Amino acid sequence: MGNLLSYSGISAKIRAMQSKLTTEKQLLEILQLSDVPQVIAYLKRTPEYAEVWKDLDENALHRGQIEKLLKTSIFHNFSRIYQFANKEQRKFLELYSKRYEIRVLKEIMTDLFDHRDTDPVDITPYCEFFRKHSRLDLDKLTACTTMEELIAALKGHEFYQPLSQIRNHENALLFDYGMALDLYYFSQIWNVRKKLxxxxxxxxxxxxxxxxxxxxxxxxxxxxxxxxxxxxxxxxxxxxxxxxxxxxxxxxxxxxxxxxxxxxxxxxxxxxxxxxxxxxxxxxxxxxxxxxxxxxxxxxxxxxxSVAVLYSYLYHKEHEVYRLTIALECVRYGVDPQEALQYIRNN
Amino acid sequence: MIEKMKFLSITGPKADIDRMTETYLSRYEIHLENALAELTEDANLSPFLEINPYREALTSISSFYEQLEDPESITPQKMDTETAVSVVRRIQRESRELEEAREKLHEQHAEMIDSLKIIRPFRNLEYDVSEILKLQYIHYRFGRIEKQYFKKFEKYIYDTLDTIFLKCSEDEQYYYGVYFVPKHQAHKVHAVYSSMHFEQIFVPDCYQGTAKEAFSILDKLHKDIHAGLEQNKKDAERFLTDNRTAIVSAKAALEACSSSFDIRRLAACTKGENNTFYILCGWMTEKDALAFQEDIKDDDKIFCLMEEEQSPAKKTPPTKLHNLKLFRPFEMYIKMYGLPAYNEMDPTWFVALTYSFIFGAMFGDVGQGLLLFFGGLILYKTKHMDLAGIISCAGIFSTFFGFMYGSIFGFEEVLHAFWLKPMTAMMDVPLVGRLNAVFVIAIGFGMFLILTCMVFNIINSVRNHNTEKTWFDSNAVAGLIFYGSIALSAVLLVSGKKLPAAAVLAVMFGIPLLLMFLKEPLTNLVEKKKQIFPEQKGMFFVQSFFELFEVLLSYLSNTLSFLRIGAFAVSHAAMMEVVLMLAGATEGGSPNWIIVVLGNLFVCAMEGLIVGIQVLRLEYYEIFSRFYAGNGREFLPFKKRECQ
Structure with a gap:
């Protein structure tokens, strides 16, 4: 009964938000379009993106920028749910949001290992979100040029310990660091779930x-x-x-x-x-x-x-963005719609 | 007053210099000059070179002195030089012994700490380490493994592998232990362990007995060494405290010896192998010089030559102030500004009088004045603070003006004002209107002070034979006449008398202004220089015009500056009125005495500070700048006269 009361509001909100997500039918329509600006114009007409993107000029946008905008929409929706959530629900959301932190850290680390000096990690999609929901200082982290610096910059954060442990291993690779973060996060979820x-x-x-x-x-x-x-x-x-x-x-x-x-x-x-x-x-x-x-x-x-609603929505939202990204790629490279739908379905 | 100085040249056999210093220079204060620099015309002189034998001992004892806690609190005892040197030797020797013991302990510590660190995680192992190290058919590895990997290892692998892992200890991240494996399996098992991120720790064969025993032996040794170090530190501290009087005394004795010895740096020597003589030059007060000459009359090893002050023309004599005991605290203000040159007027008495007087006028209150007087006096007598002496003097005038204004602790009604009440006494001034009388009086007093300063300047300049500053400068005769005319006109105006005729006024103001305008060419004319006007005449006139403008402006601002005397007299009364109002004394009935007392203390402290600073400002800016240069040298005796 308690759950019914505490979740009634948020579950209604999520249902409303969920209805705006791009459906498979819409994806099929998108795949029929001939170029990227048309896709953007299409998305601008959908309820999910109409409000936020209304001032954008579809002709001026690059596919990479669209992907960033899509990413931003994930964080945007997360924040909306967070605002609406009560204390209990926020506990889950906070736990969940660590996956975003790990994702950014992985991006930064990839950059460090690949020495992609020409194309630094673009943190604009994350900025806003991290200011509100995270203790990570993105500006400081992206300024790091070596793994040592990155680990030192994380000092005091919960991710410091798993990463610094890996540093002690001989010739640790990007994979080891990423793995360490994932393992840390998963064990944390598993261990605290009964407490939270x-x-x-x-x-x-x-x-x-x-x-x-x-x-x-x-x-x-x-x-x-x-x-x-x-x-x-x-x-x-x-x-x-x-x-x-x-x-x-x-x-x-x-x-x-x-x-x-x-x-x-x-x-x-x-x-x-x-x-x-x-x-x-x-x-x-x-x-x-x-x-x-x-x-x-x-x-x-x-x-x-129950909390499953939150999890499920967030999953779907991320999944939507992922699928849209694939759709955009297929449109850009002129992949046959049927084949493209196959790729999308597989994911 | 500035003491009269005599220039002395003292000479004697080279070897006699220490005796001379010891016997005489401790009794007569002398300001030594570098003899070589003074006697340049005589080329047959060389510097008195000798290595200071006390330097080394002094440096060494100084380093001990710096380690003492609060060394100034210990009064040095009298100690002769030999004892002092032997004390230094003894302290050096004993402290070196402590030092050596400490270094030895440090060495031992460095030797054992590594093996202790290695064995520490394995201290729970109840096997003989060296036996493990000698195993032939079983392979072993000491090391550590991360906890998360160990859990997986235990869960999935351990049961299926032919190995034994002995967990010895754990910290936050790692389990420490040793594993064993049969020789023929070793290769495979080592690979599994390394997949699990097992990190090997190399254990040397240097332990006795089981790991537990070895650890406890080493741990005890480690603790013993630390205890030894601690003890050593305490010993060193006790050694210092035990010897602190000796250290302080020896340092004082050696410092005295060393500085007497350093007299050689200022001395010169005559050249030659045998019969060399030292020469010392310096200044003594006339009184001391005469007494000194009388003293050495029978000493056939010392010759002294006394000269008049002017003869070594290059250097002006140093300044030694000598004033009445009452004025002496005010020397502080003079020294802050700069000592008077030897032939300058000593303004201490003038500062003492004007400072106290102005302070009193600005801070007229019988009660608070007496507080300042007694407070200052007590501090001056006990702590010998010059500032307290000044405050005490100022307090007297404060009290005096308190009676004049009829004010005691802010109560204006209790006493009868002998003179006037600054708040209420008013006066009509033509052109300006109705003003507080004190303002007008303050300006008048300021004008009087400025005129006095101009007179001082003229006297000083005459003494220095400075034509420009005697006649044509803004503070010279020209300025005096001009400013005097203004003052006179002002007095006539205020008192309602008629001004002199316009022609007379024009002469009174015009001529001095013209003189000031042309001060440079006029000076050149009087001093009979060839070129009277500077080359660029246009430039000269423009510059002089603006200078003159500035002079007039500064007359005005300097005069108005004295307004503050009146302003503070009024403000003091006003502030006390506020205090009394807060205390509820104005509405009749009994006031709140706590507020009266606190308010009085507050006003006394704050006003005292502000007035003190304001008067000092008047002294420095309006008075000193007119006649005083303050570029004298201080008389620094080589040795302070020993107090009898």
Missing amino acids: FSGNDLKEITTAYGEKFDMLNLQFIFRSKKYFHMAPADIYALLIPMNYKLKKEEINALVESTTYDQARALFRRTYYGRKYEHLEAHNLEEFYNVMLRDTLEKEARRDPY
Whole structure:
């Protein structure tokens, strides 16, 4: 009953916001368009972007700029929900918003490792958002020129510890740093969930993130088996140290299996193999998104007055932006609409 | 008053210089000049070179002195030179022993700290380390592993691998431990561990017994060394405190010796292998010089030549002020501005009188004046603060003017005013209107002071044979006549008398102005120089015109500056009225005495400060700038006369 009251407002708001998201039908229409300015003109007519973009000149915009604007819209919507949320809901949103911090940090680190001096990370889409919701000082971070500086600049922040630990490893790569951030974030979610949430919310979060972690672990295992032929110990080192429906023995067997086919057979017997018939080891990557969306939608429908609604909306919004980006690319390079729709659906 | 000076040249055998310094120069104050620089015409002189034998001991004792806490609080005892030197030697030796002990401890610490650091994480291991290191068929590795990896390792791998990991300790990030593996598996297992980011720590074979024992032995040693260092530090501190009197005394003794010895730097020597003589030159007050000559009459090793002050024309004698005891505190203000030159007038008495008088006029209150007087007197007598003496003098005049104004602690009704009430006494002035009488009186007094200063300037200039400053300058005779005419006219105007005829006025004002305008050519004319007018005449006239303009303006502003005397007299009364109003004394009935007392203290402190500064400003700007240069040298005796 308490949930019904505390979520009634925000869930109505989210439903309203969700209705504005670009639908698959609209995407199909977009794909029919012949060039980028037309897509922008189209988007300017949709309720999601009409208000914010009304002053933009579609002919003057570059595809890169549009992508940034789309990104900005994610943060914009997040802020709107945050404003509306109560204290409990904000706890989730704050936890969730760390993924944005990690995303920016990863972008900055990519830049550092690739020495892309010509094209520094453009933080404009993040600026506004970070001022409100984050303790990271973006200006300071983007000014760093080496990993050492970046880590030093993070001193005092929660990400300092995982990153500085990696620094102690010999020849640490971008991947190691990114992995460290992800692992830190995931374990944090898993560890604090019971403290922050209770009842339905706890259940939804456990399901949503539990399946996500399992799927990510499965992806890791199969990727390393299929493409990198890594030693078992190295695979173990990369796994997210949480189990939801995957049992320890199953993971052990998967990692230790000598051939890819053996691993596939083992996978069929796991919870996920049994639950999703279409799920095969080879389409894990594509299925990950489908499954995640599926789970979230199901949860949100079953429990419309829980944190699942928030999670689900944010997921959909990001997903929308991602799909639009692909659509834009396809339009730009003149990909056949049917083929393009395939790419979009796969994601 | 400036003391009369005599220039003395003292000479004697070279070896006798220390005895002479010891016996005589401690009794007579002498301002030494560099003999070589003074006696340049005699080429047969060389500097008196000798290495100061006390320098080294003095530097060494000074370094100990600086380590003392609050060394000034210790009074040095009398100590002769030999004792002082031996004290320095003893202190040096003992402190070197402490130093050596400390260095030894530091060395030991550096040697053991590394092995301690290595063994510390493994201190819970209950096996003999050196035995582990000697294992043949089992491989081992000491090291650490990050906690998150260790968890994975434990969960997925440990059970299936032929290895034993002994967890010894943990910190926030790492588990520390050692793992063992059979020789034939070693290669594979090492690879697994390194995948799990196991970091090896190399353990040298230098430990005895189990790791636990080795650690406790080393840990104890470590603590012992630290205790030793601590003890050493305490010993050093105690050593310093035990010897502090000795250090201070030895330093004082050596400093005295060293500075007496340094007299050689100012001395000159006659040339030659044998029978060389030293020469010292310097200034003594006339009184001292005569007494000194009388004193050395029977000493056949010292010859002294006394000269009149003028003869070494290059250098003016140093200035030593000698004033009445009452005026002496005011020397502080003179020294702040600059000492008078030897042949200049000493303005101390003038400052003392005008300062106290003006202060009193601005701060007229019997009660507060007496407070200042007694407060200042007590501080002057106990702490010997010159400023307190000045305040005390000013307090007397404050009291005097308090009676004049009829004011005591701000109560205007209690006393009868002998003269006037600054707040209420009014006066009619032609052209201006009705004004507080004190303002008009202040301006009049200011004019009188300015005229006096001009007279002083003329006297000083006559003494210096400075024609321009005697006759044509704005503070010279021309200025005196011009300003005097203004003053006279003003007095006539105010008192309602008739002014002199226009022709007379024109002469009175015109001629001095013309003189001032042409001061440079006129000076040249009087001094019989060849060129009377400067080359660029146009430039000269423009410049002189503006200078004259500036002179007139400054007469006006300087005169008005004295208004502040009256203004502060009024403001003092006004402020006290506010205090009494706050205390509720104006409405009749009994006032709030706490507010009266606090208000009085506040006004006394604030007004005292402001008035003190304002009067000083008047002294420096309006008075000193007219006649006083203040570019004298201070008389610095080589040795202060020892107090008997």
